[in-house]
Amino acid sequence: MKLWFEKQRYLIDFTLASMARRKARNLGLLGVYTVLVFVLASVALYTHALRVEAAKVLAASPEVILQRLVAGRHDLIPPGYLEKVGRIRGVQKKEGRLWGYYYDAVVKANYTFMVPNDASIAKGEIVVGPALERSRGLAAGNGISFRSYSGKLHTFIVASVLPQASEIASADLVLMHEEDFRAFFDYPVGHYTDIALSVANPLEVRNVALKLAAALPDSRPILRDEVLRTYASIFDWREGIVLALLSAAILAFGILAWEKASGLSADEKREIGILKAIGWETGDIIKMKFWEGLLISLTAFLAGFVAAYLHVFYFAATLFEPVLKGWAVLYPEFRLTPHIDGLQVATLFFFTVFPYAAAVLAPIWKAAITDPDAVMRG
Amino acid sequence: MRPMRPRPSTLALLLLMLATAAFAATLLDAAVPREQREAELNATRALVARLGLTDLALFTEARYTRHPSQADLHSAFQDHPLALEHFPTGSLLPPPRYEIVVRETALPD
Numbered sequence: 001m002k003l004w005f006e007k008q009r010y011l012i013d014f015t016l017a018s019m020a021r022r023k024a025r026n027l028g029l030l031g032v033y034t035v036l037v038f039v040l041a042s043v044a045l046y047t048h049a050l051r052v053e054a055a056k057v058l059a060a061s062p063e064v065i066l067q068r069l070v071a072g073r074h075d076l077i078p079p080g081y082l083e084k085v086g087r088i089r090g091v092q093k094k095e096g097r098l099w100g101y102y103y104d105a106v107v108k109a110n111y112t113f114m115v116p117n118d119a120s121i122a123k124g125e126i127v128v129g130p131a132l133e134r135s136r137g138l139a140a141g142n143g144i145s146f147r148s149y150s151g152k153l154h155t156f157i158v159a160s161v162l163p164q165a166s167e168i169a170s171a172d173l174v175l176m177h178e179e180d181f182r183a184f185f186d187y188p189v190g191h192y193t194d195i196a197l198s199v200a201n202p203l204e205v206r207n208v209a210l211k212l213a214a215a216l217p218d219s220r221p222i223l224r225d226e227v228l229r230t231y232a233s234i235f236d237w238r239e240g241i242v243l244a245l246l247s248a249a250i251l252a253f254g255i256l257a258w259e260k261a262s263g264l265s266a267d268e269k270r271e272i273g274i275l276k277a278i279g280w281e282t283g284d285i286i287k288m289k290f291w292e293g294l295l296i297s298l299t300a301f302l303a304g305f306v307a308a309y310l311h312v313f314y315f316a317a318t319l320f321e322p323v324l325k326g327w328a329v330l331y332p333e334f335r336l337t338p339h340i341d342g343l344q345v346a347t348l349f350f351f352t353v354f355p356y357a358a359a360v361l362a363p364i365w366k367a368a369i370t371d372p373d374a375v376m377r378g
Numbered sequence: 379m380r381p382m383r384p385r386p387s388t389l390a391l392l393l394l395m396l397a398t399a400a401f402a403a404t405l406l407d408a409a410v411p412r413e414q415r416e417a418e419l420n421a422t423r424a425l426v427a428r429l430g431l432t433d434l435a436l437f438t439e440a441r442y443t444r445h446p447s448q449a450d451l452h453s454a455f456q457d458h459p460l461a462l463e464h465f466p467t468g469s470l471l472p473p474p475r476y477e478i479v480v481r482e483t484a485l486p487d
Binding site: 009010012013016017020053054056057058059060061062065067069072073074095097101109110112114116117118129131162163165166167168169170171172173175194196222226227230231295298299302303305306309313324326327328329330331332337338339340 | 415431439440
Protein backbone atom coordinates (compact mmCIF):
# COMPACT_ATOMS: atom_id res chain seq x y z
CA MET A 1 0.00 0.00 0.00
CA LYS A 2 2.80 2.34 1.03
CA LEU A 3 4.64 1.51 -2.17
CA TRP A 4 1.53 2.23 -4.25
CA PHE A 5 1.07 5.55 -2.46
CA GLU A 6 4.70 6.52 -2.98
CA LYS A 7 4.45 5.63 -6.67
CA GLN A 8 1.38 7.86 -7.08
CA ARG A 9 3.18 10.68 -5.33
CA TYR A 10 6.12 10.43 -7.71
CA LEU A 11 3.69 10.40 -10.62
CA ILE A 12 2.03 13.54 -9.25
CA ASP A 13 5.44 15.19 -8.81
CA PHE A 14 6.29 14.39 -12.40
CA THR A 15 2.86 15.52 -13.67
CA LEU A 16 3.12 18.84 -11.84
CA ALA A 17 6.62 19.45 -13.22
CA SER A 18 5.34 18.67 -16.70
CA MET A 19 2.33 20.96 -16.21
CA ALA A 20 4.63 23.72 -14.95
CA ARG A 21 6.35 23.69 -18.34
CA ARG A 22 3.02 24.78 -19.87
CA LYS A 23 2.14 27.05 -16.97
CA ALA A 24 0.08 29.70 -18.80
CA ARG A 25 -2.00 27.13 -20.67
CA ASN A 26 -2.79 25.04 -17.60
CA LEU A 27 -3.47 27.99 -15.32
CA GLY A 28 -5.74 29.52 -17.97
CA LEU A 29 -7.60 26.25 -18.29
CA LEU A 30 -7.96 25.97 -14.51
CA GLY A 31 -9.27 29.55 -14.36
CA VAL A 32 -11.86 29.07 -17.12
CA TYR A 33 -12.91 25.74 -15.63
CA THR A 34 -13.33 27.21 -12.14
CA VAL A 35 -15.40 30.13 -13.45
CA LEU A 36 -17.64 27.74 -15.38
CA VAL A 37 -18.28 25.59 -12.29
CA PHE A 38 -18.78 28.76 -10.23
CA VAL A 39 -21.49 30.10 -12.54
CA LEU A 40 -23.27 26.74 -12.93
CA ALA A 41 -23.13 26.06 -9.19
CA SER A 42 -24.30 29.60 -8.36
CA VAL A 43 -27.36 29.19 -10.57
CA ALA A 44 -28.11 25.74 -9.15
CA LEU A 45 -27.70 26.79 -5.50
CA TYR A 46 -29.63 30.02 -5.94
CA THR A 47 -32.61 28.51 -7.70
CA HIS A 48 -32.81 25.57 -5.31
CA ALA A 49 -32.68 27.81 -2.23
CA LEU A 50 -35.28 30.11 -3.74
CA ARG A 51 -37.58 27.22 -4.53
CA VAL A 52 -37.29 25.91 -0.96
CA GLU A 53 -37.89 29.42 0.45
CA ALA A 54 -40.95 29.98 -1.77
CA ALA A 55 -42.45 26.62 -0.79
CA LYS A 56 -41.97 27.37 2.90
CA VAL A 57 -43.31 30.91 2.77
CA LEU A 58 -46.25 30.27 0.46
CA ALA A 59 -47.38 27.21 2.39
CA ALA A 60 -49.35 29.70 4.49
CA SER A 61 -51.19 31.31 1.55
CA PRO A 62 -54.95 30.72 1.10
CA GLU A 63 -56.00 27.25 -0.11
CA VAL A 64 -58.17 28.63 -2.90
CA ILE A 65 -58.34 32.06 -4.52
CA LEU A 66 -61.49 32.65 -6.52
CA GLN A 67 -61.29 35.14 -9.35
CA ARG A 68 -64.11 36.27 -11.54
CA LEU A 69 -63.51 36.49 -15.27
CA VAL A 70 -65.36 38.66 -17.73
CA ALA A 71 -64.46 38.16 -21.39
CA GLY A 72 -61.30 36.39 -20.35
CA ARG A 73 -60.15 39.18 -18.09
CA HIS A 74 -60.00 39.37 -14.34
CA ASP A 75 -62.98 41.34 -13.01
CA LEU A 76 -64.31 42.52 -9.65
CA ILE A 77 -66.40 40.25 -7.43
CA PRO A 78 -69.90 41.77 -7.31
CA PRO A 79 -72.06 41.87 -4.15
CA GLY A 80 -73.89 38.59 -3.51
CA TYR A 81 -71.10 36.47 -4.94
CA LEU A 82 -69.59 35.74 -1.55
CA GLU A 83 -72.92 34.38 -0.29
CA LYS A 84 -73.12 31.91 -3.16
CA VAL A 85 -69.70 30.55 -2.24
CA GLY A 86 -70.75 30.09 1.36
CA ARG A 87 -73.29 27.47 0.41
CA ILE A 88 -70.63 25.09 -0.88
CA ARG A 89 -69.80 22.38 1.62
CA GLY A 90 -66.23 22.07 2.78
CA VAL A 91 -65.53 25.80 2.71
CA GLN A 92 -64.49 26.76 6.21
CA LYS A 93 -63.79 30.45 5.82
CA LYS A 94 -64.29 32.93 3.01
CA GLU A 95 -62.99 36.45 2.79
CA GLY A 96 -63.20 39.05 0.07
CA ARG A 97 -59.72 40.41 -0.65
CA LEU A 98 -59.10 44.00 -1.65
CA TRP A 99 -55.87 44.68 -3.44
CA GLY A 100 -54.58 46.37 -6.56
CA TYR A 101 -51.61 47.96 -8.26
CA TYR A 102 -50.50 51.53 -8.14
CA TYR A 103 -47.84 53.05 -10.37
CA ASP A 104 -45.82 55.69 -8.58
CA ALA A 105 -44.57 58.15 -11.18
CA VAL A 106 -42.09 59.67 -8.69
CA VAL A 107 -39.83 56.62 -8.49
CA LYS A 108 -41.35 54.88 -11.55
CA ALA A 109 -42.24 51.80 -9.53
CA ASN A 110 -45.30 49.62 -9.07
CA TYR A 111 -46.72 49.15 -5.59
CA THR A 112 -49.23 46.60 -4.38
CA PHE A 113 -51.99 48.28 -2.38
CA MET A 114 -53.77 45.91 -0.04
CA VAL A 115 -56.34 45.87 2.74
CA PRO A 116 -55.63 43.48 5.63
CA ASN A 117 -58.78 41.66 6.68
CA ASP A 118 -58.12 42.04 10.39
CA ALA A 119 -58.77 45.83 10.22
CA SER A 120 -55.48 46.44 12.00
CA ILE A 121 -54.79 49.74 10.25
CA ALA A 122 -56.45 53.00 11.22
CA LYS A 123 -58.03 55.29 8.64
CA GLY A 124 -55.57 57.68 7.07
CA GLU A 125 -52.62 55.50 7.95
CA ILE A 126 -50.58 53.06 5.89
CA VAL A 127 -48.04 50.33 6.61
CA VAL A 128 -45.36 50.07 3.93
CA GLY A 129 -43.00 47.36 2.73
CA PRO A 130 -39.23 47.68 3.30
CA ALA A 131 -38.40 48.34 -0.38
CA LEU A 132 -40.79 51.28 -0.36
CA GLU A 133 -39.16 52.57 2.79
CA ARG A 134 -35.85 52.62 0.92
CA SER A 135 -37.00 53.99 -2.41
CA ARG A 136 -39.13 56.82 -0.98
CA GLY A 137 -37.05 57.39 2.14
CA LEU A 138 -40.02 56.76 4.41
CA ALA A 139 -40.08 56.14 8.16
CA ALA A 140 -42.83 55.70 10.74
CA GLY A 141 -44.63 59.00 11.30
CA ASN A 142 -43.86 60.44 7.84
CA GLY A 143 -46.61 61.62 5.55
CA ILE A 144 -46.84 60.62 1.89
CA SER A 145 -49.22 61.59 -0.88
CA PHE A 146 -50.31 59.45 -3.81
CA ARG A 147 -52.27 60.77 -6.77
CA SER A 148 -55.14 58.39 -7.41
CA TYR A 149 -56.28 57.33 -10.88
CA SER A 150 -59.12 59.86 -10.63
CA GLY A 151 -56.54 62.63 -10.25
CA LYS A 152 -57.18 63.40 -6.57
CA LEU A 153 -54.28 63.61 -4.15
CA HIS A 154 -54.54 61.38 -1.07
CA THR A 155 -52.27 61.85 1.91
CA PHE A 156 -51.42 59.07 4.34
CA ILE A 157 -49.33 58.80 7.48
CA VAL A 158 -46.89 55.90 7.64
CA ALA A 159 -47.82 54.00 10.81
CA SER A 160 -45.02 51.49 10.54
CA VAL A 161 -42.73 49.63 8.16
CA LEU A 162 -43.03 45.88 7.67
CA PRO A 163 -40.04 43.89 9.01
CA GLN A 164 -37.07 43.62 6.67
CA ALA A 165 -36.86 39.88 7.30
CA SER A 166 -40.13 39.33 5.42
CA GLU A 167 -39.09 41.45 2.44
CA ILE A 168 -39.21 38.55 -0.01
CA ALA A 169 -43.01 38.57 0.32
CA SER A 170 -43.72 42.15 1.28
CA ALA A 171 -41.21 44.46 -0.43
CA ASP A 172 -43.70 46.61 -2.35
CA LEU A 173 -46.78 46.36 -0.14
CA VAL A 174 -48.80 49.35 1.00
CA LEU A 175 -51.38 48.24 3.55
CA MET A 176 -54.29 50.56 4.25
CA HIS A 177 -57.78 50.82 5.70
CA GLU A 178 -60.67 49.50 3.61
CA GLU A 179 -62.37 52.89 3.34
CA ASP A 180 -59.14 54.53 2.20
CA PHE A 181 -58.65 51.82 -0.41
CA ARG A 182 -62.19 52.19 -1.77
CA ALA A 183 -61.91 55.97 -1.86
CA PHE A 184 -58.48 55.88 -3.51
CA PHE A 185 -59.41 53.52 -6.34
CA ASP A 186 -63.10 54.58 -6.55
CA TYR A 187 -63.96 50.97 -5.77
CA PRO A 188 -67.71 50.32 -5.87
CA VAL A 189 -69.27 49.47 -2.49
CA GLY A 190 -69.59 45.74 -1.80
CA HIS A 191 -67.19 44.77 -4.57
CA TYR A 192 -63.97 42.84 -3.95
CA THR A 193 -60.87 42.03 -6.00
CA ASP A 194 -61.11 38.31 -5.39
CA ILE A 195 -62.10 35.82 -2.71
CA ALA A 196 -59.77 33.82 -0.47
CA LEU A 197 -61.20 30.53 0.76
CA SER A 198 -59.95 28.17 3.38
CA VAL A 199 -60.89 24.55 3.10
CA ALA A 200 -60.77 22.46 6.26
CA ASN A 201 -59.76 19.17 4.68
CA PRO A 202 -56.78 19.34 2.30
CA LEU A 203 -58.13 16.33 0.39
CA GLU A 204 -61.32 18.27 -0.28
CA VAL A 205 -59.63 21.22 -2.01
CA ARG A 206 -59.98 19.83 -5.51
CA ASN A 207 -63.62 18.90 -4.93
CA VAL A 208 -64.37 22.36 -3.63
CA ALA A 209 -62.70 23.84 -6.72
CA LEU A 210 -64.84 21.62 -8.96
CA LYS A 211 -68.00 22.63 -7.10
CA LEU A 212 -67.02 26.30 -7.34
CA ALA A 213 -66.41 26.04 -11.08
CA ALA A 214 -69.81 24.34 -11.51
CA ALA A 215 -71.74 26.75 -9.29
CA LEU A 216 -70.02 29.88 -10.56
CA PRO A 217 -69.14 29.26 -14.22
CA ASP A 218 -67.60 32.70 -14.64
CA SER A 219 -65.10 32.07 -11.85
CA ARG A 220 -61.56 30.78 -11.92
CA PRO A 221 -60.40 28.97 -8.81
CA ILE A 222 -56.64 29.09 -8.25
CA LEU A 223 -55.49 26.40 -5.86
CA ARG A 224 -52.56 26.80 -3.49
CA ASP A 225 -51.05 23.66 -4.97
CA GLU A 226 -51.03 25.37 -8.36
CA VAL A 227 -49.38 28.43 -6.86
CA LEU A 228 -46.74 26.26 -5.21
CA ARG A 229 -46.17 24.43 -8.46
CA THR A 230 -45.77 27.73 -10.27
CA TYR A 231 -43.06 28.63 -7.81
CA ALA A 232 -41.50 25.19 -8.03
CA SER A 233 -40.97 25.78 -11.72
CA ILE A 234 -39.92 29.39 -11.25
CA PHE A 235 -36.32 30.03 -12.19
CA ASP A 236 -36.11 26.49 -13.37
CA TRP A 237 -32.45 26.54 -14.21
CA ARG A 238 -32.93 24.49 -17.32
CA GLU A 239 -35.08 27.24 -18.72
CA GLY A 240 -34.70 30.92 -19.28
CA ILE A 241 -32.09 33.42 -20.09
CA VAL A 242 -29.51 32.44 -17.49
CA LEU A 243 -29.04 29.06 -19.08
CA ALA A 244 -29.22 30.58 -22.53
CA LEU A 245 -26.28 32.77 -21.58
CA LEU A 246 -24.55 29.88 -19.88
CA SER A 247 -24.95 27.62 -22.87
CA ALA A 248 -22.47 29.83 -24.73
CA ALA A 249 -19.97 29.33 -21.91
CA ILE A 250 -20.62 25.60 -21.79
CA LEU A 251 -20.19 25.39 -25.54
CA ALA A 252 -16.93 27.34 -25.38
CA PHE A 253 -15.66 24.99 -22.70
CA GLY A 254 -16.82 22.04 -24.77
CA ILE A 255 -14.73 23.31 -27.69
CA LEU A 256 -11.75 23.69 -25.37
CA ALA A 257 -12.15 20.17 -24.04
CA TRP A 258 -12.70 18.85 -27.56
CA GLU A 259 -9.55 20.57 -28.76
CA LYS A 260 -7.68 18.81 -25.98
CA ALA A 261 -9.39 15.52 -26.69
CA SER A 262 -8.98 15.50 -30.46
CA GLY A 263 -5.21 15.84 -30.51
CA LEU A 264 -2.09 16.36 -28.46
CA SER A 265 0.38 19.14 -29.01
CA ALA A 266 3.70 18.18 -30.60
CA ASP A 267 5.38 18.80 -27.25
CA GLU A 268 3.11 16.41 -25.42
CA LYS A 269 3.57 13.73 -28.08
CA ARG A 270 7.35 14.06 -27.86
CA GLU A 271 7.17 13.82 -24.09
CA ILE A 272 5.17 10.60 -24.28
CA GLY A 273 7.62 9.18 -26.85
CA ILE A 274 10.62 9.94 -24.65
CA LEU A 275 8.93 8.47 -21.58
CA LYS A 276 8.16 5.30 -23.44
CA ALA A 277 11.68 5.15 -24.87
CA ILE A 278 13.24 5.35 -21.40
CA GLY A 279 11.09 2.52 -20.16
CA TRP A 280 7.75 3.93 -18.92
CA GLU A 281 4.83 1.60 -19.38
CA THR A 282 1.62 2.60 -21.14
CA GLY A 283 -0.20 2.22 -17.81
CA ASP A 284 2.16 4.67 -16.09
CA ILE A 285 1.68 7.29 -18.78
CA ILE A 286 -2.08 6.96 -18.55
CA LYS A 287 -1.89 7.19 -14.77
CA MET A 288 0.21 10.32 -15.05
CA LYS A 289 -2.27 11.96 -17.42
CA PHE A 290 -5.15 10.78 -15.25
CA TRP A 291 -3.61 12.69 -12.34
CA GLU A 292 -3.26 15.74 -14.57
CA GLY A 293 -6.94 15.64 -15.51
CA LEU A 294 -8.06 14.90 -11.98
CA LEU A 295 -5.95 17.62 -10.38
CA ILE A 296 -7.28 20.27 -12.75
CA SER A 297 -10.92 19.20 -12.77
CA LEU A 298 -11.20 18.42 -9.06
CA THR A 299 -9.51 21.66 -8.03
CA ALA A 300 -11.77 23.60 -10.41
CA PHE A 301 -14.89 21.85 -9.15
CA LEU A 302 -14.11 22.30 -5.46
CA ALA A 303 -12.93 25.91 -5.78
CA GLY A 304 -15.82 26.84 -8.09
CA PHE A 305 -18.42 25.26 -5.83
CA VAL A 306 -17.11 26.82 -2.61
CA ALA A 307 -16.92 30.24 -4.30
CA ALA A 308 -20.49 29.81 -5.59
CA TYR A 309 -21.73 28.89 -2.11
CA LEU A 310 -20.16 32.01 -0.61
CA HIS A 311 -21.47 34.14 -3.48
CA VAL A 312 -25.06 32.97 -3.15
CA PHE A 313 -25.46 32.67 0.61
CA TYR A 314 -22.97 35.16 2.03
CA PHE A 315 -22.86 37.82 -0.68
CA ALA A 316 -26.58 37.65 -1.61
CA ALA A 317 -25.87 36.49 -5.20
CA THR A 318 -24.61 39.97 -6.12
CA LEU A 319 -23.46 38.97 -9.60
CA PHE A 320 -26.94 37.79 -10.61
CA GLU A 321 -28.61 40.97 -9.45
CA PRO A 322 -28.66 42.77 -12.80
CA VAL A 323 -30.22 39.75 -14.50
CA LEU A 324 -32.79 39.06 -11.80
CA LYS A 325 -33.80 42.65 -11.25
CA GLY A 326 -35.07 43.09 -14.79
CA TRP A 327 -36.76 46.45 -15.03
CA ALA A 328 -38.11 46.38 -11.52
CA VAL A 329 -37.33 49.49 -9.50
CA LEU A 330 -38.32 47.93 -6.20
CA TYR A 331 -36.23 44.87 -5.71
CA PRO A 332 -36.35 42.96 -2.44
CA GLU A 333 -33.12 42.64 -0.52
CA PHE A 334 -33.15 39.21 0.99
CA ARG A 335 -30.77 36.55 2.18
CA LEU A 336 -31.52 32.98 1.33
CA THR A 337 -31.23 30.20 3.88
CA PRO A 338 -28.50 27.82 2.69
CA HIS A 339 -29.92 24.65 1.17
CA ILE A 340 -27.95 22.16 -0.89
CA ASP A 341 -29.60 19.57 -3.06
CA GLY A 342 -27.31 16.52 -3.04
CA LEU A 343 -28.53 15.30 -6.40
CA GLN A 344 -27.83 18.69 -7.96
CA VAL A 345 -24.27 18.69 -6.62
CA ALA A 346 -23.73 15.12 -7.82
CA THR A 347 -25.05 16.04 -11.29
CA LEU A 348 -22.80 19.07 -11.42
CA PHE A 349 -19.82 16.97 -10.33
CA PHE A 350 -20.58 14.30 -12.90
CA PHE A 351 -21.02 16.73 -15.78
CA THR A 352 -17.99 18.87 -15.02
CA VAL A 353 -15.32 16.50 -13.68
CA PHE A 354 -15.90 13.31 -15.66
CA PRO A 355 -16.07 14.63 -19.24
CA TYR A 356 -12.80 16.48 -18.75
CA ALA A 357 -10.98 13.51 -17.23
CA ALA A 358 -12.25 11.35 -20.11
CA ALA A 359 -11.34 13.95 -22.73
CA VAL A 360 -7.78 14.04 -21.41
CA LEU A 361 -7.37 10.27 -21.33
CA ALA A 362 -8.61 9.35 -24.82
CA PRO A 363 -5.81 10.86 -26.96
CA ILE A 364 -3.15 9.82 -24.42
CA TRP A 365 -4.27 6.23 -24.79
CA LYS A 366 -3.91 6.53 -28.54
CA ALA A 367 -0.43 8.04 -28.33
CA ALA A 368 0.75 5.74 -25.55
CA ILE A 369 0.00 2.52 -27.43
CA THR A 370 1.89 3.54 -30.56
CA ASP A 371 5.57 2.94 -31.14
CA PRO A 372 7.73 5.53 -29.27
CA ASP A 373 9.85 6.15 -32.31
CA ALA A 374 6.82 6.94 -34.47
CA VAL A 375 5.40 9.18 -31.74
CA MET A 376 8.66 11.12 -31.35
CA ARG A 377 8.95 11.67 -35.08
CA GLY A 378 5.33 12.95 -35.10
CA MET B 379 22.98 24.56 2.28
CA ARG B 380 19.63 25.51 0.71
CA PRO B 381 16.53 24.80 2.82
CA MET B 382 14.61 21.75 1.61
CA ARG B 383 11.60 22.70 -0.49
CA PRO B 384 8.44 20.60 -0.07
CA ARG B 385 7.68 18.22 -2.89
CA PRO B 386 5.14 19.50 -5.46
CA SER B 387 2.91 16.51 -4.73
CA THR B 388 2.80 17.44 -1.03
CA LEU B 389 1.67 20.94 -1.94
CA ALA B 390 -0.87 19.66 -4.47
CA LEU B 391 -2.36 17.09 -2.11
CA LEU B 392 -2.46 19.68 0.68
CA LEU B 393 -4.30 22.08 -1.62
CA LEU B 394 -6.77 19.37 -2.65
CA MET B 395 -7.36 18.43 0.99
CA LEU B 396 -7.95 22.06 1.86
CA ALA B 397 -10.43 22.46 -0.99
CA THR B 398 -12.21 19.25 0.03
CA ALA B 399 -12.41 20.50 3.61
CA ALA B 400 -13.90 23.80 2.38
CA PHE B 401 -16.40 21.84 0.28
CA ALA B 402 -17.34 19.71 3.28
CA ALA B 403 -17.69 22.89 5.32
CA THR B 404 -20.29 24.25 2.85
CA LEU B 405 -22.31 21.02 3.18
CA LEU B 406 -22.07 21.26 6.96
CA ASP B 407 -22.96 24.95 6.92
CA ALA B 408 -26.10 24.22 4.89
CA ALA B 409 -27.12 21.45 7.27
CA VAL B 410 -26.76 23.49 10.46
CA PRO B 411 -30.17 24.70 11.66
CA ARG B 412 -30.46 28.46 11.97
CA GLU B 413 -32.76 29.53 14.78
CA GLN B 414 -32.84 33.18 13.84
CA ARG B 415 -33.62 32.39 10.20
CA GLU B 416 -36.34 29.97 11.28
CA ALA B 417 -37.92 32.66 13.46
CA GLU B 418 -37.79 35.14 10.56
CA LEU B 419 -39.29 32.58 8.22
CA ASN B 420 -42.11 31.91 10.67
CA ALA B 421 -42.77 35.65 10.92
CA THR B 422 -42.92 35.89 7.10
CA ARG B 423 -45.24 32.89 6.98
CA ALA B 424 -47.49 34.53 9.58
CA LEU B 425 -47.59 37.70 7.47
CA VAL B 426 -48.47 35.66 4.37
CA ALA B 427 -51.28 33.96 6.29
CA ARG B 428 -52.57 37.23 7.80
CA LEU B 429 -52.69 39.10 4.50
CA GLY B 430 -53.54 36.10 2.33
CA LEU B 431 -50.53 36.75 0.08
CA THR B 432 -50.15 34.48 -2.91
CA ASP B 433 -46.85 35.51 -4.47
CA LEU B 434 -43.30 36.58 -3.75
CA ALA B 435 -42.33 40.19 -4.39
CA LEU B 436 -39.41 39.20 -6.63
CA PHE B 437 -40.38 41.01 -9.83
CA THR B 438 -42.38 44.17 -9.39
CA GLU B 439 -42.11 45.54 -12.91
CA ALA B 440 -45.46 44.35 -14.28
CA ARG B 441 -48.64 42.99 -12.73
CA TYR B 442 -48.25 39.55 -14.27
CA THR B 443 -44.70 39.29 -12.99
CA ARG B 444 -45.53 40.61 -9.52
CA HIS B 445 -48.33 38.07 -9.05
CA PRO B 446 -47.64 35.34 -11.61
CA SER B 447 -50.10 32.97 -9.97
CA GLN B 448 -52.94 35.49 -10.23
CA ALA B 449 -52.43 36.71 -13.78
CA ASP B 450 -54.13 35.22 -16.80
CA LEU B 451 -51.88 33.67 -19.40
CA HIS B 452 -52.60 36.33 -22.02
CA SER B 453 -51.60 39.31 -19.91
CA ALA B 454 -48.00 39.10 -21.10
CA PHE B 455 -49.18 39.68 -24.67
CA GLN B 456 -51.87 42.22 -23.89
CA ASP B 457 -50.82 45.06 -26.17
CA HIS B 458 -51.89 43.42 -29.40
CA PRO B 459 -52.31 39.82 -30.48
CA LEU B 460 -48.84 39.44 -31.97
CA ALA B 461 -47.01 41.58 -29.42
CA LEU B 462 -43.98 39.96 -27.91
CA GLU B 463 -43.65 40.07 -24.18
CA HIS B 464 -41.32 42.98 -23.52
CA PHE B 465 -40.43 42.76 -19.84
CA PRO B 466 -37.05 41.10 -19.26
CA THR B 467 -38.50 39.06 -16.41
CA GLY B 468 -40.63 37.16 -18.91
CA SER B 469 -37.52 35.29 -19.98
CA LEU B 470 -36.80 34.17 -16.41
CA LEU B 471 -40.32 33.43 -15.34
CA PRO B 472 -42.20 30.67 -17.13
CA PRO B 473 -45.97 31.12 -17.36
CA PRO B 474 -47.92 29.40 -14.58
CA ARG B 475 -48.81 25.78 -15.16
CA TYR B 476 -52.42 25.55 -14.13
CA GLU B 477 -54.24 22.32 -14.02
CA ILE B 478 -57.52 22.52 -15.79
CA VAL B 479 -60.20 22.07 -13.20
CA VAL B 480 -63.26 21.30 -15.35
CA ARG B 481 -63.65 23.75 -18.14
CA GLU B 482 -61.23 22.65 -20.80
CA THR B 483 -62.11 25.20 -23.45
CA ALA B 484 -65.08 26.98 -21.94
CA LEU B 485 -62.99 29.96 -20.90
CA PRO B 486 -59.57 31.24 -21.87
CA ASP B 487 -56.62 29.94 -19.84
